[in-house]
Amino acid sequence: MTLTPWRLRLLLVSLLTVSFLGALDHTVVATSLATIAGDLGAVQQMSWVIVSYTLASTVMLPVIGKLGDLLGPRLVFLSCLVLFLAASLFCGLAQDITQLALARVAQGIGSAGLHLMPQTIIGSVVPPRQRPRVLSIIGAAFPIAILVGPLLGGVITDTFGWRWIFWVNIPVGLLALALAVVAVPHIDGRTGRRFDIAGAVTLGTAVTAMVLAASWASSDGWSIHPPIVIAGVVAFVALAAFISIELRVPEPLVPLRHFADRTILICIVLSAVIGVGLFSIVSYVPTYIQMAYRTSATVSGLVPIATVFGMLVSTLVTGWLASRSGRYRPFPIIGTTLAATGLLVMAFLPAGLPLWVPMAAMALVGVGTGAFMNILVAVAQSAAPRSDTGSVTATVSLVRQIGSTTATAIVGGVIGAGVAVGLPASLDAATLTPAVVHASSAAAQAEVAQVYSSVLGPIFIALAIAYAVGIVAALLLPRGRLSEDFEPQPVTAPETAAA
Template identity: 65%
Template sequence: MSMSPWRLRLLIVSLLTVAILGALDHTIVSTSLATVAGELGALQQMAWVVVGYTLASTILLPILGKLGDAIGPRSVFLVSLVLFLVASLACGFAQDMAQLVAARVVQGMSSAGLHLMSQTIVALVTTPRERPRYLAIVGAAFPVAILVGPVLGGLITDHWGWPWVFWINLPFGVAALVLALVAVPRLPGIGRQRFDIAGAVAFAVAMVVLVLAVTWVGDERMVAASVVLFAVAAMAFAAFFLIELRATEPLVPLRLFANRTIAAGTALSAIIGVGLFSVTAYLPTYFQMAYGTSATVSGLVPIATVFGMLVSNLATGWLVSRTGHFRAYPIAGTALGAAGLLTMSLLPVGLPLWVPMVVMGVVGIGTGAFMSLVVAVVQSAAPRRDMGSITASVNLVRQVGATVTTAVIGGIIGFGVAALLPASLDASTLTPQIVHAADPALRAEIAAIYTQVFAPVFGALAFVYAAGIVAAILLPGGRLSDESEPAAVSSSEPLTA
């Protein structure tokens, strides 16, 4: 679909505003969780404020992708935005944890629609050549939210109260809705079709059971139940796969993965979730324990990582749209990520903090080089009728990979540290404050333990990025097309104009 330059710019502003709202909603809550749980008197259920949001978002991705293909992405986008605003209002008025979690579930569902339909709309109104630049702009919302969300959430909670963490969405969301009504074009869907109810149920069961399994795996009392749930999740995913192979209109169009571009691009998207997003949450703990930094200073390393990702994401999108050539960027990006994480696994204890900051900044630069680009490349190899579904699939593997690997890494760190700590220390009650107050010999011992536990984690994630180099090399060459319509799917040179 052709759009005038001014309307396209207005559309991108609208989508970016909504993307920032959705991304911030995921990060801004983190610093207010303890206050929320304390005031609502439900500390034990605190994790479900985040888990319910993430789970709902993940489950809805393939469903909303298919719905967008059927009725058009504009309707799904606008309904999602309205639901997001209503849920934000409900979160602030929640009187107990059950009400808050329920409202957060609706927020997660609507956030999935906002994120997914933003990418789908960009794909349908731009040429493959233009797409990387605009997707990079919209995709910049995520690293920006990581940078400013926790700080903003803390300031709002301290000065206005935790309900405003959610209510702050309303004025910006209403403005974004007005912009969207004007800027988002009416894009026709493929019409009424048979909905894959069996696939949706199997996927929902698989994801709910999997999230419960990874949530409980770190609890010694729930290890047996967690093992059973992992088995149930594996069977549910197997059933989902078989259903999708036989469905007339599957939620996830598996037939498209016969295309090398789509298969390799989706694998690269999964590597981002598994290789970097999963470990970011544990970096502050690592540096507080191994380097003896304060909580504030320990946040500098994730900030360096995300800042590198932001700059690289924008630069790569601009360069690819300018030249049309894309293959070198994921190859270089995965190589940088692998080299950086391997270096992290080899760093000795006691180095200045700027050293790991630079190293993780390199990992961020490498990841940003293909973070949004792979979405554009995969979209450019998919037929128009499956644009929402294939965009959902690319995002889905990234989100599931991050969720599962985060839990696995958490379990490895928990068990590893507990096994190596001196008998006089209890891993469950060990805090950075206790470590910083200990004598130098004990601090050095604990620093060595955390380095020993984290080293193989960084090494394993380096191997994941090394596998990404292979996936990047398997991407076909050629240039992104200047044509408005995506090319038909083929296994060779699907992106050449």
């Protein structure tokens, strides 16, 4: 059956609700991290609350994408939502950091499905021409979650306690589940095909080892230790084994033919550029503003807010324009150019300028990134066979996640090492906080501001170069229009299938 306009609107509301729930969880927890760690007596292991969630969601993206192709995205989507809700319950019940980290692993797996399956479902039931508009609406959940998540997390923690930042998912999620059961149609999978278990194990091993190696290296000041070397070797060997397996199995986890298609390959490259160029730096911008511009933590938050707001507006506008015209090539060309320009402006800003200047520069980065972030998914889906909708969507998301996670670790290590070397003798890098700097003499504050500017300047230039690579890739994107012709995959209304 073909979805009626009313059922399509209901589906869109359902997918947007669930996508927002998954995106909000990560940003809400970040605000309450210190409170959680202190209450559980595990300040030194605090990072595992975030790392366990992020790593699980990253590793499981290709697995969930392939399962969506084989079993049908509706079953996988609803299963991930149920897993996410159950894990949220256990996160709130955790009595120590180990229990919480394990529950966060399960929550991360569910979150991967909440992020990926809505895009896959849209790719299965919506014509290519309309996908940019629809995907941009669903994709708006991410920047909105970034805007409201930290504030909401703080309010819930201060009012009800940190456990409720997990338990609040349950009533909202149950409503979303009821809506999804009604709205999400049954879409036929490819039953009878064997799942690529060996590919899933080797890719998961490679990604985990790669992320751990980058995280350990950055936290140790880029000194080489045996665990880092071992993790790097494991990542290389596992990746080589994964490629060998994918070339031989009849139903590969990540079909390597995707990389032979020029359109899909360029979409993958541009997705990696987003992860490296923007997501790796946005977490460090508030600290940079506090130190270089001598502002409070509250005021420094205006800069990432400007970035995310620019991304939100841009993704909605360009999604509508791309669906209206069918043309997609101009958006990544313009977007990468704007983002590279904004990062170059950030690199050469002298310390002490009015705050609206870095806000405008980072807003430009957000506008540029939002101009093509969700359009990439629509273009890659339209270039792939219908039977690979889930796997190609997962591949585009996976490279963005890996690029973001790895580059974030590298950027953090470079900032930490550079600041420690350049600090004045009166300040200790191990105990350096914005409050300590603001309480120092005017000369010391000026010196710290200069140190941060000198350290962050080359980083902004490097990230601008990453977007410059994106400009070249976007120029190589084949010309064309998204088609209005579409034969949707066989779908059945949920109530009909149940009957």
